[in-house]
Amino acid sequence: MAHIRTWYLKVLLCVGTFLLFILVWCHVTQLLGEPKGGLGLDLSPLFSGDLVQPSCPEGLVLLILVTSHPAHTEQRKIIRKTWGAQSEMAAYPWQAVFLIGRTLDLELDWHLHKEHVANSDLLMGNYLDTYRNLTLKVMHGLKWAVDRCHPRYILKTDDDCFVNTDRLPTFLARTNRIRQGLYVGSTFSREKRVVIRDPSSKWYVSKQNYDPDTYPPYASGIGYILSLDVAHTVLATAQTTPSIPMEDAYVGILADRAGVKLLSSTRFAKHNLKWSICNYRYLMVIHRVSPAEQELAQGNVQLANTDCTMNKEVKHW
Numbered sequence: 001m002a003h004i005r006t007w008y009l010k011v012l013l014c015v016g017t018f019l020l021f022i023l024v025w026c027h028v029t030q031l032l033g034e035p036k037g038g039l040g041l042d043l044s045p046l047f048s049g050d051l052v053q054p055s056c057p058e059g060l061v062l063l064i065l066v067t068s069h070p071a072h073t074e075q076r077k078i079i080r081k082t083w084g085a086q087s088e089m090a091a092y093p094w095q096a097v098f099l100i101g102r103t104l105d106l107e108l109d110w111h112l113h114k115e116h117v118a119n120s121d122l123l124m125g126n127y128l129d130t131y132r133n134l135t136l137k138v139m140h141g142l143k144w145a146v147d148r149c150h151p152r153y154i155l156k157t158d159d160d161c162f163v164n165t166d167r168l169p170t171f172l173a174r175t176n177r178i179r180q181g182l183y184v185g186s187t188f189s190r191e192k193r194v195v196i197r198d199p200s201s202k203w204y205v206s207k208q209n210y211d212p213d214t215y216p217p218y219a220s221g222i223g224y225i226l227s228l229d230v231a232h233t234v235l236a237t238a239q240t241t242p243s244i245p246m247e248d249a250y251v252g253i254l255a256d257r258a259g260v261k262l263l264s265s266t267r268f269a270k271h272n273l274k275w276s277i278c279n280y281r282y283l284m285v286i287h288r289v290s291p292a293e294q295e296l297a298q299g300n301v302q303l304a305n306t307d308c309t310m311n312k313e314v315k316h317w
């Protein structure tokens with residue numbers, strides 16, 4: 001009897017040890033596997049019920065996400081009057097929305113709410129509005145666009161840029177042939193894609209956040225266009241990719257990881273040169289446009305429509 005009992009206990013001990021081993025092993029592999037997913041971006045905290053958001057009609061060809069500082073009231077005002085102004089009868093519907101984070105300035109916050117009541121075009125996210133949080137701002141905007149808005153294309157731009165809304169929606173809907181997998185903008189040479197490791201720089205990125213010494217090709221944050229499927233892919237990839245504060249380079253990293261090809265186009269101008277009137281038939285985004293220059297640029301678009309009809313229409317990106 002005693003003999004059977006010890007035998008029984010031995011088997012039990014063996015099985016127990018084995019099960020314990022399996023348990024520990026599972027736990028360890030789970031822990032090891034975690035950093036990949038755990039360090040990606042969690043977007044859910046960026047949404048909060050108390051923050052305002054615009055409505056978005058179904059069937060938009062283009063949604064324009066404009067990153068804007070809470071205090072840039074003047075920039076937003078002039079954009080609404082110029083390239084942001086909708087004509088009621090637009091054949092290819094589009095909409096511009098300003099991306100704004102939280103401000104600790106209570107008076108400014110009060111003004112922002114008033115501004116939203118008057119224009120209903122502010123999309124506020126639950127993050128502090130700082131330069132180092134720009135990536136959160138853009139990811140929040142993309143997530144909102146993908147979940148609530150479903151436009152065919154998304155243009156991300158800044159409030160110091162001019163957007164040729166007279167041409168872009170029509171170009172996207174009628175001329176552009178890339179309906180899926182579109183990621184297009186103004187690119188950088190390899191030398192300009194070197195990762196900045198100086199901690200005092202505005203663009204500093206640690207090796208921990210991003211190990212390689214150069215970024216993959218990416219489109220400048222002045223303006224890039226993503227088709228809706230690419231926006232989806234970018235957001236999904238962000239969940240497993242540590243974020244860096246450089247919003248445009250981060251989108252490039254995500255696109256690269258997901259196998260989305262970047263298209264380079266000179267229709268996105270990093271500099272506001274003295275463009276001729278007829279250039280306004282070609283350019284889609286121009287950077288470094290002051291509020292006063294926005295009116296000039298919008299006027300040039302109108303002039304180009306009447307003065308440059310002899311110029312051949314450029315059909316490629």
Ligand SMILES: *[C@@H]1O[C@H](CO)[C@@H](O)[C@H](O)[C@H]1NC(C)=O
Nearest residue numbers: 126127128129130131132133
């Ligand atoms: C970014 O926003 C979060 C959430 O509001 C805040 O806790 C954090 O301090 C901000 N980061 C920077 C670098 O400003």
